[in-house]
Amino acid sequence: MKIWVCGAEGLLGKTIKAEVRSTKEQADITSLDSLNMFASNHSGITHIINASGYSLVDLAEQNRNTAFQVNAMGPENLARIAADIGAKVIHISTDYVFPGNISRPLHEKDPVDPVNYYGETKLEGEARLLAIAPNSCILRTSALFGNGGKNFIAKILKMFQEKEEIFLANDQINSPTYVVDLSKTILNMLNFSGIYHFANQGVATKFDFGYEIFQFMRAQKIAMKTKFIHSVPSSHFPSLCPRPAYTVFDTSKIQKMIPIRNWKEALHDFLRTRYEPEL
Numbered sequence: 350m351k352i353w354v355c356g357a358e359g360l361l362g363k364t365i366k367a368e369v370r371s372t373k374e375q376a377d378i379t380s381l382d383s384l385n386m387f388a389s390n391h392s393g394i395t396h397i398i399n400a401s402g403y404s405l406v407d408l409a410e411q412n413r414n415t416a417f418q419v420n421a422m423g424p425e426n427l428a429r430i431a432a433d434i435g436a437k438v439i440h441i442s443t444d445y446v447f448p449g450n451i452s453r454p455l456h457e458k459d460p461v462d463p464v465n466y467y468g469e470t471k472l473e474g475e476a477r478l479l480a481i482a483p484n485s486c487i488l489r490t491s492a493l494f495g496n497g498g499k500n501f502i503a504k505i506l507k508m509f510q511e512k513e514e515i516f517l518a519n520d521q522i523n524s525p526t527y528v529v530d531l532s533k534t535i536l537n538m539l540n541f542s543g544i545y546h547f548a549n550q551g552v553a554t555k556f557d558f559g560y561e562i563f564q565f566m567r568a569q570k571i572a573m574k575t576k577f578i579h580s581v582p583s584s585h586f587p588s589l590c591p592r593p594a595y596t597v598f599d600t601s602k603i604q605k606m607i608p609i610r611n612w613k614e615a616l617h618d619f620l621r622t623r624y625e626p627e628l
């Protein structure tokens with residue numbers, strides 16, 4: 350078995366252990382030539398994990414062509430390469446394929462209908478991948494957190510150091526997901542096919558998530574400037590596009606085989622690792 354991870358320097362990609370790793374510069378998933386060239390220099394690949402993506406939700410509205418090329422054409426190109434070299438694709442998709450108007454955990458077969466362009470491109474990527482490589486495995490996930498990148502936790506931790514009071518949205522509900530938990534699960538699902546929902550257990554708004562971090566830091570006496578966190582509707586923040594209101598996953602399909610822990614436990618692990626020297 351030989352695993353190739355595309356998007357190896359991204360928030361998720363960084364955490365996936367694999368023999369072969371490529372960045373956008375080394376293997377551009379929007380270009381079949383670039384992928385072919387990379388694949389021909391690495392023989393014996395059996396699995397391709399696509400951790401790459403255009404993940405800037407607001408900017409996708411403006412940079413439509415790039416978002417489409419990366420999120421829709423990228424998976425199709427990987428399917429073609431995988432067919433050529435006899436490998437299997439494991440692809441990462443998103444809760445944003447759902448409209449977010451059903452207030453119960455979402456099953457893999459629930460109707461999709463994205464509310465923004467990012468979601469549309471990710472949905473198109475799923476379809477294009479499965480049309481060419483129907484034995485692929487697609488893991489839809491939500492609200493990733495971990496070390497590095499432009500993710501929400503990095504933004505909150507920075508705000509805690511800089512601002513006395515901060516405002517966090519209380520009306521978009523999903524399940525925060527630790528990239529370390531997701532990458533372990535991906536490696537346990539290399540031979541699965543079809544669509545699966547993966548998120549840490551439990552539900553949270555951005556306010557719940559931020560408040561949990563705040564309480565942890567206060568309990569551990571980690572220095573921060575923030576004294577107050579305000580719970581506000583998401584209309585408080587300027588945004589270029591709508592986001593689905595409720596995208597909690599029903600993860601029972603994966604949980605029949607692989608246990609998944611609660612997001613608070615995962616978050617505490619992440620914070621302990623990050624602040625180890627201070628604890």
Ligand SMILES: NC(=O)c1ccc[n+]([C@@H]2O[C@H](COP(=O)([O-])OP(=O)(O)OC[C@H]3O[C@@H](n4cnc5c(N)ncnc54)[C@H](OP(=O)(O)O)[C@@H]3O)[C@@H](O)[C@H]2O)c1
Pocket residue numbers: 355356357358359360361362372373374376377378379399400401402403404405419441442443444471490491492493494498499500
């Ligand atoms: N972050 C979330 O909350 C979240 C939630 C649900 C699903 N997802 C999905 O999970 C996957 C990983 O997300 P992430 O947060 O780890 O994203 P990320 O941090 O933005 O990483 C994506 C990586 O893909 C690379 N990339 C962009 N265009 C590429 C191209 N043409 N060819 C090859 N690589 C390219 C990026 O490189 P550059 O930085 O150099 O552009 C970056 O290293 C994505 O498919 C995303 O849609 C993310």
